[in-house]
Amino acid sequence: MDKLLIRGGQRLSGEVTISGAKNAALPILCAGLLTADDLLLGNIPQLQDVSTMIKLLGQLGLRVKQDGDLTTLNGNDITRLEAPYEMVKTMRASILVLGPLLARFGEAKVSLPGGCAIGSRPVDQHIKGLQAMGAEIHIDAGYIYAKAKRLKGARIVTDMITVTGTENLLMAAVLADGETVLENAAREPEVTDLANLLVAMGARIEGIGTDHLVINGVAKLHGARHDVIADRIETGTFLCAVAAVGGDVTLKRTRSHLLDAALDKLREAGAILTSGEDWIRVQMAARPKAVSFRTTEYPGFPTDMQAQFMALNCLADGTSHVTETIFENRFMHVQELNRLGAAIDIEGNTAIINGVEKFIGAPVMATDLRASASLVIAGLAAQGETLIERIYHLDRGYDRMEVKLSSIGANIERVK
Ligand SMILES: CC(=O)N[C@H]1[C@@H](OP(=O)(O)OP(=O)(O)OC[C@H]2O[C@@H](n3ccc(=O)[nH]c3=O)[C@H](O)[C@@H]2O)O[C@H](CO)[C@@H](O)[C@@H]1O
Numbered sequence: 001m002d003k004l005l006i007r008g009g010q011r012l013s014g015e016v017t018i019s020g021a022k023n024a025a026l027p028i029l030c031a032g033l034l035t036a037d038d039l040l041l042g043n044i045p046q047l048q049d050v051s052t053m054i055k056l057l058g059q060l061g062l063r064v065k066q067d068g069d070l071t072t073l074n075g076n077d078i079t080r081l082e083a084p085y086e087m088v089k090t091m092r093a094s095i096l097v098l099g100p101l102l103a104r105f106g107e108a109k110v111s112l113p114g115g116c117a118i119g120s121r122p123v124d125q126h127i128k129g130l131q132a133m134g135a136e137i138h139i140d141a142g143y144i145y146a147k148a149k150r151l152k153g154a155r156i157v158t159d160m161i162t163v164t165g166t167e168n169l170l171m172a173a174v175l176a177d178g179e180t181v182l183e184n185a186a187r188e189p190e191v192t193d194l195a196n197l198l199v200a201m202g203a204r205i206e207g208i209g210t211d212h213l214v215i216n217g218v219a220k221l222h223g224a225r226h227d228v229i230a231d232r233i234e235t236g237t238f239l240c241a242v243a244a245v246g247g248d249v250t251l252k253r254t255r256s257h258l259l260d261a262a263l264d265k266l267r268e269a270g271a272i273l274t275s276g277e278d279w280i281r282v283q284m285a286a287r288p289k290a291v292s293f294r295t296t297e298y299p300g301f302p303t304d305m306q307a308q309f310m311a312l313n314c315l316a317d318g319t320s321h322v323t324e325t326i327f328e329n330r331f332m333h334v335q336e337l338n339r340l341g342a343a344i345d346i347e348g349n350t351a352i353i354n355g356v357e358k359f360i361g362a363p364v365m366a367t368d369l370r371a372s373a374s375l376v377i378a379g380l381a382a383q384g385e386t387l388i389e390r391i392y393h394l395d396r397g398y399d400r401m402e403v404k405l406s407s408i409g410a411n412i413e414r415v416k
């Protein structure tokens, strides 16, 4: 199994190109199920989750052609309406085939995702919304069986804000009969990116970017061309790395407005940030200052940046409090960061971090995607060698991370 070996302490400088967003690419690939025409997609990132999604969609009969930066999907020949457990267990986002399959073909069988390292993550809101649209749903032997001759528009208020829940219901509603109103909709930029693609395919959606989406169903959607937005979490991860290690790096093909809350916190920590239309430059020369925050839905501080920012706080001058409000078990990185010399205590859903002068390299274990990224940041800043095991978590969501980090001066290599 691959591991990452990091020899820490190298200042980072130069330029990095940010990839397309994982969490936008995954629903957008599923939107290929909604039309028989070609969907032309640019800026799809090279990640394990994208390969898994393409494999799953291929099993359903979606034709996928990749040619340089262009991915072409064709859904004229969908032959299977099932997402099996073997695929769903490796990637929760597989649940995103449910809405499109049901809307276009009137039927779907999708494995229940089950819990994962960061929390129990049920999909009850996806099911509740589809039932409100007239779907008959039953659960048997770990599978969701859904049927509906034609989905009907409905007013749906989800119990909490759910990103993939909003995306699934949006993809169902665009082909439903009549008007659907999604209240309490997620406003994450990735939801907006999906909605913009659907509009380009002929969908009628109002309120894009707000928590109140109004969708008027159409009989069919047509092909379109769309470029996936930049990955704000990859962007934030590189910014935290530079803030923790020191240096001067420009991130290209990304936008600052995608992560305002995290940028504010980085400025509080002492990073100097400048940005243009499609780039962000980060400069860091001093020891970071401790910064407290709580994770919330967009446009608040993203839970997917909590672990990486915590690695920075570990080295900061002062004490910080980090509160996780989205997932009930997203502090798996704490024990591993403490093994590198951090001083973190947990009280309920808050981590109390007393800044230390340095990390000391050690073997550590990646436990989930963003926990892995926090260990990479810690390893880059640490004295000596850090060996990170189980980096398949990292490969799920980062596009050639060690290659990008090496290109700006990090001493990092993939070892067997
Ligand atoms: C592929 C993708 O886009 N993943 C992102 C998505 O995950 P995902 O869409 O799975 O996360 P949700 O927004 O749905 O989850 C938010 C909270 O709602 C709960 N919940 C959700 C749905 C439901 O039916 N019932 C329920 O109880 C979850 O357990 C969680 O506590 O948004 C998360 C929150 O920004 C991010 O961390 C993930 O990176």
Ligand SMILES: C=C(OP(=O)(O)O)C(=O)O
Binding pocket: 023, 092, 093, 304, 369, 370, 397
């Ligand atoms: C939790 C994440 O992804 P997923 O929802 O795919 O598990 C993430 O991207 O940090």
